[in-house]
Amino acid sequence: MNGASSFLNRVLLPRLAVLLAAVLGVLYLMTNADAPLDYAQSRDLIGRVKQLDAQWDTEILKARIAVARNYDPLVKPPQDMHKLLQTFTIEPPHQAAEAWKDRRETLAQALAEKTRLVEQFKSHNAILRNSLAFLPTAEDDIQHQLNTLQDQDKLMLQDMSNDIYDLLLSTLEFAQTTTDERTHSIELGLNEVAIDAQRLPPSFKEPIEILLNHVKLILREQPKVNALVEEIDAVPVSESLDAITDQLNQDQQQTERLNQRHHLYLLVFSALLLVLLLYLASRLIRSYAEINRVNDALQAANSHLEQRVEKRTHELREAQSALMANARQAGMAEIATNVLHNVGNVLNSVNISAELVARKLRTSKAQGLARAVAMINEHRHDLGEFITVDERGKLLPGYLNQLAEAIAAEQQSMSDELTQLSKSVDHIKDIVSTQQSYAGVATMEEPLHIHELLEDALRMNAGALTRHNVTVVRQYDEVPRVMADKHRLLLILINLISNAKQAMANLSDRPREIILQVRAVEEDATLHISVKDDGEGILPENMTRIFAHGFTTRKDGHGFGLHSCALAAVEMQGRLTAHSDGPGKGAVFTLELPLKTAVGVS
Template identity: 45%
Template sequence: MDWHHWIRRLRDLSIRNKLILFGTMTAAAALLLAGIVFIVTDVQSMRRNMVHEFRSLADILSSNLVAAVTFDDAATAQELLGSVQREPSVLVATVFDRNGQVFAQYRRQPEYEGPQEKRVSIHGHVFTSDGYLLIATPINDGDETIGTLQLRVSMDRLSEQVTTYASTAAAVLFLAMGASVMFATVFQGLLSRPIRNLAEVAARVSDHQDFSIRVQKPSSDEVGDLYDAFNHMLEQIEAGQHALQDSYEQLEVRVIERTQQLMQANEELRREIVEREKAERKLRGVQEELVETAHRAGMAEIATGVLHNVGNVLTSVNVSSNLAMEKIRRLGVQDMVKVAQLLEEHQDDLGRFMTEDKRGRHLAPFLIELSQYMVHQEAEVIEELKSLQKNIDHIKEIIAVQQSHARMTGFVQEVVLSQIIDDAIQINMASMERHRIRIVRDYEQIPPVLAEKQKLMQILINLLSNAKHALRDCDHPDKRIIVRLKRQGEDRVRIEVEDNGVGINEENLTRIFAHGFTTKKDGHGFGLHGAALHAKEMGGSLVARSDGPGRGAVFTLEFPIKPAEKLKRKPTQETTADSESSQAPALA
């Protein structure tokens, strides 16, 4: 049975049994604690007395052994050690010379046949792990220590005293528990009997519905307060019955009055219908104005979405540019300047400087190492600049797509889904590395398909940025984003972005896609709203799920696709020009 079962069993006991049980347990706990304290205190006192007694014996015996040890008289020392046989607790008495060798020894036979004694490394006393007391006292001849006296003392006497104390305490505990049970049994009636009487009266009132019954207050304590409250409750119920009867009689009168009022209200309602028809005609005019206002608000929302999407990419642009500047600052130009100055100072004796001077001998290896470092840094700067150019091109594409949004329903082109996902990851990669976020890719092999590339790219950038912010605001040691790509049947595909960040409250799982809704301090509520709109425009859906705060979240994008071979469209001159213009900065 578990702990909750025992709690239920105790709760179901009668008040009488609870009082007896709690009184007995309280007394037993107090007595048990007191007994333990007394026993522990007495044991500590007996141990101190025992140490004092045998240290005194060892001091006396060591002073008597000075002459025997000084004159190397082992027989006399043996005889002196035999005097400890009057102390039955002393099992072994050993005299060690100044070299630690046994000089003389007394062993109690046949009570003790322990191992050969070894001199301990301390002067004083120690309680051993096998249950003995060791007393070690130096044998001094003036200021010189000529040996050591060591006594091994049995703890049996102390154990017998502890057993006696424990038996006495147990007997007292059981007697006290018996007395507490008797006292609790006698005095529990002072509390349980009035409560039982009150329960009987309550049952009689319930059976006969007689609320005029009253109970006699037995005392002025809490039980008496309970009786007063019970009587007051009966008075209120009785008064409520009388009031209910009066209300019923008044209700009949009010029904007649309300009928007349309803007839008047019907007449007024007919007049209001005529007035409402006039108001509806005015309302239609107002609605036309609202439609125009909504159109302008929609254009503002589109502009806000463009700014949000561009802002997401600009964050990565800012990080990439900062990294590039930092790598350029670390190219080692200052070191090259110092080398040039050093060579200029020694241009007249350059050969001697390179071969004899300590700085000159290290100059060639330093230049080799510096050149390798600069080549490595140059490659990293080029990679950052490529990423920067790619992000700038993406900003141009966002603006171009938004400019043509009013002229077209969607620009479909051949795309490789895994490559688009990797491009979206790369745009956010710099800030993810800064926050130590690990990317896990789980792609299913899917051939090139037809899809709206820019809308898909914007959705993925927003989802990855949202996951990055969720991980930035948590203290998880392993920050992770998992991106999955799976085919759903023949003509649909699913992309999942899962993080183990701060999670989402259940009531916010649908609100997060509303325009302007955000839970971030620096958020605007445009990213997920725009992503959901793009998904709907692509004929798909974007949903979120989470197990709650601190449990991470999963965003699932599902949309239709077509095989790439179905694309039958020749590139226009405008598209070609745009491609060339987007590559020009990279070539430059």
């Protein structure tokens, strides 16, 4: 019985607590706290689009009654409406996707139709307004010419003048209120003026003919403009926007109901987890009391032994205290600074890989699998019919295939990043192991491709190089496979590339470029690896101190990197040198190592 109780307390209850915590986490992630804000912003956007549509209608009426003669205000509202609608990117619930598609298509068609009608309106209205504006000028010219006829019948001229005035008055009234009666009146006036013009000299017929042509044009264009205004007013843009607003309200209500259900589940599981934690806490308190009792007994037994040991070790402690204080402070400082600096360089690559993996997990397509499974669960009793008959069900197999491909691609991408992350972590471990080997263990050499090792160092600095827009130029000679300490060499290359990037941080007048060069010098059997930058350069007085421990020219520098690189080069029977032509002319660091060809190693 005691064994079963112990198993329950030690194994089952902790696992149950972890399970409840995982369920709470899943429920929390399923709640959509930002949805109400998204819906409110979307409704505000639709309201602004409706205001622009009303402004558009107002500008059309102004152009219709000639309050505004410039058509530019008719162009800006639809452009602003399209820009706003392009930012309308709310993701609808899956079950409302078709409804959203229909509403958006209806709105797009309405806007396209209204734009087409407005373009026709602008064309016809421009012709109409030009003719209306011309009428008073034409009438004044004709009246002036009629007054110059001294030898004609005064009564006939008076009738002619009255007929033209009546025709113009009827035309202007027709432009304000278009009716069949006014149309008939204008046609009679046209006939009367045409008859009167027959009695005038030929030189007077051309201006009268121009006037009559403008009146006929007004008689033809005014009904078209009126009809276009009515058609524009009938386009259901406002109704389509109202339908989208209604759909937003429905989706928000559905989302709020779903969130309320998730919150209820959160409350229930939180209560269960709280009860379980309280029980575990009570068991922990009892266990802690038992441990204290045992510890008291052990302390009593050890106290006598400690007193005896203390007597025998007191003299040794006093003798070692001064030595340990000095040696420990100096040695640990040297080791810690070197290790921390080198590990910090590699951690930049670790952070970038971890951030990429986390970002891919946050945006994973696997969330769509839950929705597909929920749809299958809803139709588990009629799944075959749902997949073969229902429109949504027909799409499900194809969707699952696409989802599987997307998840596979995500997994491959994350696998690649985790591989890079694993390489960086392994390098951190090797840095620590290599530092431990400084106590006197021989250098561990292995066959290496120098080109591949340089590419590894570039990958570990890839994030920083990309952020600083640094271009890498590779000048690799054909070099055979060599024997060298991989991790010491990688440590040096990472530091040199990082320093070259930092040396060009303030460079703005020319491109940032790093040149990597690999040469095998056969005469003295040495391998030369150089890293050249075009950055701030090195002062002549600093060339002799560049590799000293603690020396740095950067405000945030520590002076550990180049010092540790120089020591690592010496450990590999090589040397690290620096050269610069002066401030602002860049620098080149060259690592020279013995050229040990890896013979017989595949």
